[in-house]
Amino acid sequence: DIQMTQSPSSLSASVGDRVTITCRASQSISRYLNWYQQKPGKAPKLLIYTASSLQSGVPSRFSGSGSGTGFTLTISSLQPEDFATYYCQQSYSTPWTFGQGTKVEIK
């Protein structure tokens, strides 16, 4: 299985801050990397697919980059509704695997 490791596991930030979350794969996954946002009691929501493509309806303050084994999710200006847990997920080979999550909290 391909192991996905996110850092940090949690972070505290203020509204308006630029936030970056890192995801590392245990082997090269090209650009087969997706990002999801999950709020408490809700299903995950797709934000970014194939490393950098913005899902329809997702605000442009979200962006993704990377290829191979290293990827980043950036929120350019954190908004109140962005406080949530973020997961990366590889779709290079089955079983699909997720990172452990990064919880973004209010500072």
Next chain:
Amino acid sequence: QVQLQESGPGLVKPSETLSLTCTVSGGSISNYYWSWIRQPPGKGLEWIGYIYYSGSTNYNPSLKSRVTISVDTSKNQFSLKLSSVTAADTAVYYCARDQFLVRGVRVLGRYMDVWGKGTTVTVSS
């Protein structure tokens, strides 16, 4: 737009079989892959497996011996069965559309773009 809804018992006894159904509305189940994912309380996401509308399946090896995913295109539904459950199978279970991005014959990406709201299943006697 496409919506997914999970349904099934919220309580299952240890050693019995967990059975859930996902109903697809607002679109056809045809020509897509469909996944099941679960999330134990306070933990991360685990992919269980997927099924293509034609019936071909792919399961997580960690659960493969206990999992069966099936599809009923006439009802626009797909289902999950997990046998011999224990307390470790207590989780929120999600169904999702497993989308694929293709250019020519090359698959450029796979991602889960539509999710159900999830259903909580507790394994307890």
